[in-house]
Amino acid sequence: MDSLRLGSVLAPAHLLFYSTLLGTELYQSFVMTKVCYQSLPRSAFTTLQKRVFPLYFKGQTMLLLLAATTIPPHGPLTLLQNKLDWIPFAVAGLTAVLNLIVYEPRTRSAMVERVHQETRDRRQQDTDYGTVESVENGPSVEMKKLNRLFSKNHAMCIHLNLISMVAMLFYGARLASRINITTA
Incomplete structure (x- = not known):
């Protein structure tokens, strides 16, 4: 396939993969998570999140790879020609993989x-029911440790995820500046 034909296939594929990536990142991060958090009971929210986010991060990584390999006119070779193009992909790729x-x-x-x-x-509190300690202590030492571990991670x-989105928005601005729209 000659270079002209390859470029004509890569450009629409690249726009599709890039826009799907950015749209997915923004929608999942700012719409779905917020709506689910506000609408679902904690246990249902937890169950949903533990199933959704592994798929989200796999999809994000896959879409990054697809967008990087379809940059016109020559795919990954084009990406490597300019630091301002490959650095956002490297940053987004590293953060997605982490x-x-x-x-x-x-x-x-x-x-x-x-x-x-x-x-x-809860079981321990049921056992200790009626004691002053069970009411005044608040979360157990183990729960405090788990809360800190959860909060940190x-x-x-x-x-x-935010760094990945910023990197892709930066790349999107560069991409938009190169799009040449002519009217007939």
Whole structure:
């Protein structure tokens, strides 16, 4: 396939993959998560999130790869020609992979452990019912540790995801500046 024909295939594919990536990031992060958090009971929200976010981070990583490999006119070779193009992809790729293999699994694990600890604490309070200590102590030491662990990993997920979005918005501005629209 000659260069002209390859470029004519890559351009629409690239726009499709890039726009799907950015749209998915923005929608999942700012619409779906907020609506679900406000609308669902905590246990249902937890169950939904532990199923949605592994798929989200896999999809984000896949769409980043597809967008990077379809940059016109020559795919990845075009990407490597300009630092201002490949750096946003490198940043977004690194943050997506860190979320996929490190922080999302840790966050999910801590989230599930908190639910189990909540059950254990409730059982302990039932056993201690009527004592002043059970009412005044608040969360158990174990629950406080799990809350800190969850908060730390969840904050990393959020910040890495935000960094990925900013990198893709930066790339999108560069991409938009190169689009040449002519009227007939």
